[in-house]
Amino acid sequence: MELSAYVPIIGLFGLAVGFAVVSLVAARIAGPRRANRAKLEPYECGIEPTPQPVGGGRVPVRFYLTAMMFIIFDIEVVFLIPWAVAFDQLALGGFLAVTLFIVAVTIAYVYEWRRGGLEWD
Amino acid sequence: MLSQAPTLADFGHDTWWVIIIKVLAAFVFGVVMTLLGVWFERRMIGWMQVRPGPNRAGPFGLLQTLADGLKMAFKEDLRPRGSDRLVFLIAPCISAVCALTALAVIPFGPIVSIFGERTPLQVTDVPVAVLVLLAVSALSVYGVVLGGWASGSPYPLLGGLRASAQMISYEVTMGLAVVTVFMLAGSMSTSEIVAAQASNPELSIGGATLAVPGWYVLLLLPTFVIFAISAVGETNRLPFDLPEAESELVAGFMTEYSSLKFALFMLSEYIHMVVASAVITTLFLAGWRAPWPVSVWDGANQGWWPLLWFMGKVVLVMFVFVWLRATLPRLRYDQFMRLGWKVLIPLALGWVLVLGGTRVAQVSDLSRSEQLWLGGAVAAVLLLAVLFWPARRQPSRPSPAEQVAARPPGSFPLPPLDLQVPPSPQARRAVAAKRTAASGRSEAEPAVKRPLEGRAGTDPEGGEQDG
Numbered sequence: 001m002e003l004s005a006y007v008p009i010i011g012l013f014g015l016a017v018g019f020a021v022v023s024l025v026a027a028r029i030a031g032p033r034r035a036n037r038a039k040l041e042p043y044e045c046g047i048e049p050t051p052q053p054v055g056g057g058r059v060p061v062r063f064y065l066t067a068m069m070f071i072i073f074d075i076e077v078v079f080l081i082p083w084a085v086a087f088d089q090l091a092l093g094g095f096l097a098v099t100l101f102i103v104a105v106t107i108a109y110v111y112e113w114r115r116g117g118l119e120w121d
Numbered sequence: 122m123l124s125q126a127p128t129l130a131d132f133g134h135d136t137w138w139v140i141i142i143k144v145l146a147a148f149v150f151g152v153v154m155t156l157l158g159v160w161f162e163r164r165m166i167g168w169m170q171v172r173p174g175p176n177r178a179g180p181f182g183l184l185q186t187l188a189d190g191l192k193m194a195f196k197e198d199l200r201p202r203g204s205d206r207l208v209f210l211i212a213p214c215i216s217a218v219c220a221l222t223a224l225a226v227i228p229f230g231p232i233v234s235i236f237g238e239r240t241p242l243q244v245t246d247v248p249v250a251v252l253v254l255l256a257v258s259a260l261s262v263y264g265v266v267l268g269g270w271a272s273g274s275p276y277p278l279l280g281g282l283r284a285s286a287q288m289i290s291y292e293v294t295m296g297l298a299v300v301t302v303f304m305l306a307g308s309m310s311t312s313e314i315v316a317a318q319a320s321n322p323e324l325s326i327g328g329a330t331l332a333v334p335g336w337y338v339l340l341l342l343p344t345f346v347i348f349a350i351s352a353v354g355e356t357n358r359l360p361f362d363l364p365e366a367e368s369e370l371v372a373g374f375m376t377e378y379s380s381l382k383f384a385l386f387m388l389s390e391y392i393h394m395v396v397a398s399a400v401i402t403t404l405f406l407a408g409w410r411a412p413w414p415v416s417v418w419d420g421a422n423q424g425w426w427p428l429l430w431f432m433g434k435v436v437l438v439m440f441v442f443v444w445l446r447a448t449l450p451r452l453r454y455d456q457f458m459r460l461g462w463k464v465l466i467p468l469a470l471g472w473v474l475v476l477g478g479t480r481v482a483q484v485s486d487l488s489r490s491e492q493l494w495l496g497g498a499v500a501a502v503l504l505l506a507v508l509f510w511p512a513r514r515q516p517s518r519p520s521p522a523e524q525v526a527a528r529p530p531g532s533f534p535l536p537p538l539d540l541q542v543p544p545s546p547q548a549r550r551a552v553a554a555k556r557t558a559a560s561g562r563s564e565a566e567p568a569v570k571r572p573l574e575g576r577a578g579t580d581p582e583g584g585e586q587d588g
């Protein structure tokens with residue numbers, strides 16, 4: 001398998017980038033410009049906008065917890081996929097190894113579940 | 122006759138103009154499917170809600186989306202004052218580009234001849250095609266999150282935050298689900314997964330063997346269910362469209378976007394839906410292969426016909442997406458995350474183990490000691506699962522009265538917390554009349570009725586208020 005099979009993906013990527021750039025430019029050319037102060041204010045259903053902290057301010061810690069869990073499970077998926085593709089060759093040994101691996105990750109998962117890391121309220 | 126089903130070796134040998142034709146075709150497919158998809162969705166929802174839907178622009182309103190898109194190009198392109206200039210510009214492009222790039226590895230059909238060149242009806246296929254799909258759909262999260270963040274406005278920020286947690290959660294589920302597909306197909310290339318579903322495995326039930334269709338929707342039904350649910354979550358479609366929940370966040374991450382930037386977000390959302398439908402078709406519904414009654418005909422899987430079966434299946438899956446939207450109410454965010462992390466992920470993990478164990482037992486000729494090992498491993502997993510099973514413990518919530526008592530002095534006054542609706546004046550009058558009637562029927566009844574009637578006759582408003 002040569003790398004030439006990847007070329008069309010890059011081609012489609014380039015075409016999509018071109019399309020996006022052309023639409024942005026087209027909107028710039030075709031659209032009117034009649035901005036006023038009210039239009040440029042952030043939309044808050046008509047009330048005076050609340051001052052926004054720089055960079056979005058503070059974010060509930062749940063989102064970071066979710067992100068950390070995501071990394072754990074994504075690494076798990078990364079290890080599971082090669083095993084799944086070579087499943088028939090690895091047979092029993094591979095299955096036992098993966099079982100141990102899943103059990104190891106599950107311990108961390110259960111720990112977080114029990115500590116209430118998965119609760120959103 | 123040469124084999125029609127392409128293998129990995131058939132890709133990467135196209136001449137340059139065939140590549141250009143196929144890339145352009147995939148791009149046009151994406152854009153046209155968006156135009157038709159929006160129309161299809163609006164018509165379908167209109168039909169389900171017993172109203173016509175768009176029916177003015179063009180035959181059956183087919184050109185409605187095109188008209189909307191043209192109109193958007195002539196709208197003012199606003200950027201709110203507090204926004205980040207560059208990121209605000211790039212975010213919709215990221216979304217649209219990622220969504221379009223995913224079309225590169227979707228198999229549309231078998232090997233056909235285009236102007237005398239024999240080539241598979243698929244832009245390209247690589248050994249890691251499904252990973253390319255997952256990666257590209259993961260990257261499109263950036264468009265949504267950055268778009269929400271860069272707007273410098275509260276609603277988009279909330280929408281972007283929700284999108285970030287939502288999409289990464291359901292991506293894990295998706296990744297775990299496709300593991301079982303790889304297990305059966307033994308490959309990550311989309312064309313080979315389609316080819317793997319062509320064989321009819323023999324199933325022996327009580328001595329009688331019958332050939333079942335090799336579609337993974339039948340062989341891997343749990344995977345299909347998990348994957349379909351997480352695909353809806355990943356594409357931000359109702360009932361999981363929390364990042365843009367209209368009733369809560371105005372339009373979520375795209376609140377501040379206007380003109381063609383908004384159109385790019387819409388485009389990417391619908392291309393995502395098309396790609397998700399195409400991926401479900403490829404992985405579980407045998408891609409371009411003809412469904413059963415048609416597959417009896419020999420020519421069904423040759424030439425350009427498979428394009429028709431493929432489109433039919435994609436439209437069918439898209440219809441289910443629309444159907445879901447018309448049927449189900451939006452989930453609350455905590456319910457949604459609970460579904461992902463506490464239901465789908467354990468289910469997917471358990472299913473990987475169950476399928477792996479079954480396949481190992483089938484494939485390998487197990488000796489006695491190996492059987493013991495396997496049984497021991499399964500028992501160990503079960504033991505661990507039972508040991509660590511999360512306790513169903515009711516979190517002790519303070520009662521309303523305790524919450525009121527815990528408020529700092531000087532707080533705002535509260536409405537009554539018992540949520541009892543006071544009875545209507547009419548009901549109160551009726552109750553009063555009944556009570557007096559029960560206490561002394563003989564003399565009290567006329568005495569009570571007369572003043573009530575008199576008051577109602579002379580001063581109805583006063584009677585309504587204090588009655």
